[in-house]
Amino acid sequence: MKPSLQLRISQQLALTPQLQQSIKLLQLSTLELNTEIEKMLSENPLLEREDNDYNAESWGHTADAVPTSAPEAHNGEEAAPAADERPDSGFEDGLSEWGGGGSGAPRDDDDDADFQEFRAAETSLRDHLESQIALILLSDRDRELVRFLVEALDENGYLTQPLEELLALLPEEAEVELEELQIALNHLQQLDPTGVGARSPSECLVLQLRAGPQDSIQELAIAIASKYLELLAARDFARLKRVLGCSDNMLREAHQRICALDPHPCSRFAALDVRYIVPDVIVRKVRGQWTAMLNPDAMPKLRINQLYAGILQQQRGAGASLAGQLQEARWMIKNVQQRFDTILRVSQTIVDRQRQFFDYGDVAMRPLTLREIAEQLELHESTISRVTTQKYMATPRGILELKYFFGSHVATESGGACSATAIRALIRQLVGAEDRKKPLSDARIAELLGQQGIVVARRTIAKYREALNIPPVSQRKMI
Secondary structure, three states: OOOOOOOOOOOOOOOOHHHHHHHHHHHOOHHHHHHHHHHHHHHOOOEEEOOOOOOHHHOOOOOOOEEOOOOOOOOOOEOOOOOOOOOOOOOOHHHHOOOOOOOOOOOOOOOOOOHHHHHHOOOOHHHHHHHHHOOOOOOHHHHHHHHHHHHHOOOOOOOOOOHHHHHHHOOHHHOOOHHHHHHHHHHHOOOOOOOOOOOOHHHHHHHHHHOOOOOHHHHHHHHHHHHOHHHHHOOOHHHHHHHHOOOHHHHHHHHHHHHOOOOOOOHHHEOOOOOEEOOOEEEEEEOOEEEEEEOHHHOOOEEEOHHHHHHHHHOOOOOHHHHHHHHHHHHHHHHHHHHHHHHHHHHHHHHHHOHHHHHHOHHHOOOEOHHHHHHHHOOOHHHHHHHHOOOEEEEOOEEEEHHHHOEOEEEEOOOOEEEHHHHHHHHHHHHHOOEOOEOOOHHHHHHHHHHOOEOOOHHHHHHHHHHOOOOOHHHHOOO
């Protein structure tokens, strides 16, 4: 076969640097976008913000930025720096090393610290316990043993290691007996907060019950918390009454006292992890119509640096690298604007489709898919997916991610469809209004929804109920 030359014409999609940047910016969250812009500002002198007094560190903490739900109260981080080491208290050298640090150095009243420094200096659990250990009448040896146990507590204030394992960690020359460690644990469990040093949730509840006024109901609650907590969690009230030989009223009162306790009494000393959400879009009702508008505090205002641009114009051809940076700056400004324009178009389309939700809440949520929005806006479905990921909408019903408005649907008897969000809202309403003595089973909930024309299988009800963190019927039953 002889070699030959052939001419072929074909089309191929090429991702230009500008298109790659546009796609990248579209899928970033608002805070990630700001990080990317800060990086570009530090690398490209031709790009600048319109507000010269802009403070990068405060970006995102605006009036429209709200903290998310949930602080992670058990993230294992302490709220204050590690305490300084105390001088030796006279106890054996080997054991003193295990005694842990005492309370940190006192704050100088004249310190002109800001609020953030004050937050960082809040008392940790170990500092709180140390301040009490220093006041109780104990020998130096017993005090160091209590401090040793304090260092063994986890972030929730529980002592998860058996005393035998902790005893093995102590130096042999200290000659500590297991009974001494048990006495030190008793001293620790007398400290505030009540329940600290517990080795299980059951023991934590018992410690709190024993600290309260004692009567027949309290004794019954202690018996349940110490021996039959699993039966109580399973709502097996019939077996509890048979084992304890008590009446319905006594069991009800004991149950109420146990429910009033805190299984994590040390959680208030844990560090708070507050995360902020900056909504990209704000939805308001304007002249009777729900309207989406961009959040001005989420939009970075960029421009070309006129000084450098003027120099480049006067000395054409003199700076090739500067000309390239000018083009990159123009691309960035254009792509950022295009990003927010696309977000606004998608958001307004979602608002138009879900008007009933904004008027009546979750029960009126319509089924919606990414493909429907993509077809209406003549965009690719992957573009809609990027736009709705980590983008948030501030509405009268809360801060919601754009993906919240999408979901699966269930057919109705009339031939229509009901969204999964609406079904979950109906399940929440039915469970909230049920008789606690005769709670609704999953099959009964499916039957009630069927009476409203919504055909849902029992296993689907169970899946939605679990997603709502609603316990099964056996655990919702009250006496």
